[in-house]
Amino acid sequence: MRRKLIAGNWKMNGSQAANDALVQAVLAGLPAGACDVAVCPPALYVPQVHGLLQAQNAVALGAQDVSAHETGAYTGDVSAAMLKEFGVRYAIVGHSERRQYQHEGDELVAIKAQRLLAAGITPIVCVGESLAEREAGQTEAVVKRQLAAVTHLNGKCVSEIVVAYEPVWAIGTGKTATPEQAQAVHAALRAQLAVAVADAGKVRILYGGSMNAGNAAELLAQPDIDGGLIGGAALKAPDFLSIIGAAT
């Protein structure tokens, strides 16, 4: 009932030539009847990738962040309306790298999600615990607090979001949560959504954290894992395509 979504987070990688080659290879290799697919290039490359994708519907365009403000004197920011103008359909908010390096907190993440929803863009809201928090038995409390900020602020619109569970200790480290560990957190998030929003059954919960061609099928077979947010493996077309194949 929930279509799987595989979203590639390119992070601060790419060049015009590399983006062109990657997008062409992904489009050429997509399996028939593929699951939903999105790619999230750096903001500067959004117009380029929009141009590369626009003749087709199989791969959607995403962004990695958005301003918390609507318009005005916010040097360096990119607004939700600007993303929308370039065909952006998804935008990541609350990625752990932004929480860590840009000190973004739950409230700011919720406001960013609100800006996106108002512009008709689907927020991919990232939640996830650090290794210390997992070892202290705080995993559920942390991810529930992070998700509650968004559901609280965005009320009825929240069934329009995508959630990504990304344990911080698994991102870019080659360490993946086991399917059982991931499923347990996804089930807890699903239960939280069921209380917080009508239509919670519609909300896709992606797993992210060193998902790759070798482990995707097992993770995606879990009942509450509705796709993946893919970092490193999204930069290589064959790897990204085999994850898409596992979700299709």
Ligand code: PEP
């Ligand atoms: C991410 O940054 O969202 C991510 C999941 O990265 P990786 O797949 O490289 O762990």
